Amino acid sequence: xxxxxxxxxxLVQAGGSLRLSCAASGSRxxxxxxxxxxxxxxxxxxxxxxxTSAGSTNYADSVKGRFTISRDNAKNTVYLQMNSLxxxxxxxxxxxxxxxxxxxxxxxxxxTVSS
Numbered sequence: 001x002x003x004x005x006x007x008x009x010x011l012v013q014a015g016g017s018l019r020l021s022c023a024a025s026g027s028r029x030x031x032x033x034x035x036x037x038x039x040x041x042x043x044x045x046x047x048x049x050x051x052t053s054a055g056s057t058n059y060a061d062s063v064k065g066r067f068t069i070s071r072d073n074a075k076n077t078v079y080l081q082m083n084s085l086x087x088x089x090x091x092x093x094x095x096x097x098x099x100x101x102x103x104x105x106x107x108x109x110x111x112t113v114s115s
Contacts, residue, residue, distance in 0.1 A: 002027045002104040006095050009109030012085055016113070020080040022095030022106055027076065033098040034071050034078035038091035038111075045094065049080060063089075085113045 008020040024031055035050035049059045049069035057069055068081040078095060090113050095106035 002097065002099055002102070004095050004097065004104055004106035006093070006106040006109045008080075009093060009111045011112045011114065014085060014087055014113055014115050016085050017081070017083045018085065018111060019082070020093055020095075020109060020111075022078045022097075024076040024078075024097050024104075027097075027099050029100045031073075031076055031097050031099055034069075035096045036069065036078070036080045037094045037096055038089075039094070039108075040091040043091075048093070051078065082111070085111075087113045087115045089113050 002024055003026050004022055004024050006022045008018060012018055032053050033050055036048040037045050038048050039045040047060055048063055049067055051057045051069045051071050066084045071078045092108040093111050094108045097104050
């Protein structure tokens with residue numbers, strides 16, 4: 001059973017930065033895709049950014065140029081550097097990892113951006 005521990009959320013003013021981390025443990029297989037999703041109140045969960053084991057990345061249009069996803073394969077950890085934050089980035093952010101045929105989710109971390 002893979003466990004994910006997220007950290008780094010919080011309250012920040014518009015224009016500020018936060019860095020989210022998600023550490024995975026307990027996997028018997030290599031972790032393939034790692035991603036960050038977010039869900040705002042009353043909204044559906046949406047993909048923010050994803051990164052493959054080879055380092056290929058993709059981003060939601062709304063965060064391109066502001067957010068950067070990266071991973072440390074030796075630590076099974078994925079990061080999300082968020083710059084130039086906007087109030088509309090306020091949401092619960094979830095880490096997700098794909099291991100073989102299974103997908104695992106973190107518990108979520110709140111990010112609140114004040115105007």
